[in-house]
Amino acid sequence: MASHNPGKPRDLSRAQPEIADLYALSEAFYKGEHPVATAILGAALVEYHLEQLLRSKMKRKDDKTWEMLVASNGPLNSFYSKIVTGYALGIYDDGIRDNLHIVRNIRNAFAHSRKLIRFDHPAVVNELRKATRTALPKKSWKFKAQYLNIHAPGLYMGLCYWLSAKLARMYIRRMRMKSTTYIPTPADLVKALLSGKTAGS
16 A cells, blocks of 8 residues: 655655556656656666666565665665675676666766756766677667767667666576576566556456
8 A cells, every 4th residue: 555655855766666667767768858868767777677686686675674775874875886786796797887887977967967968968978988898789889989979879778778688687587596486588578568468467
């Protein structure tokens, strides 16, 4: 049962999304209607999958424990701390860690800038240049080298999608190792979404 207490604005960043929220987030990100929205929504999508993976590694996985971990004074209260924790636990290598930091840095640039910036801003372009080759399709590297300013929004979106899919696959693999019940793959979720099915239907 949902609480009638609206909470504080900060609580919104810690609220766990339902499957419908996740689909809505993905759809809004895919539209890429505004650079600020694209930067923030892309990072939110990546952070969600990182949280799922981190949570699967915890001995205590209940909501109350997780809320303490991500509270304002908790050890996982920021995107940065989640990235570092995942790396320290050996969940992923330094390549994924570095790409996660790129997304975080770009998100922060858009979220905290007092000016309306776009993806062709030099600071954003320089951050995207650091993305590893494995994180982006081969064709995009030709664009990255020569026309990064023009293709920067697409490259950022591609980086967010790649990281989200990579983290989701790691999570699913881990869940399958621990369970004999069926765990849907990202492809299964996309097929269900396209066919109009929802979770539990």
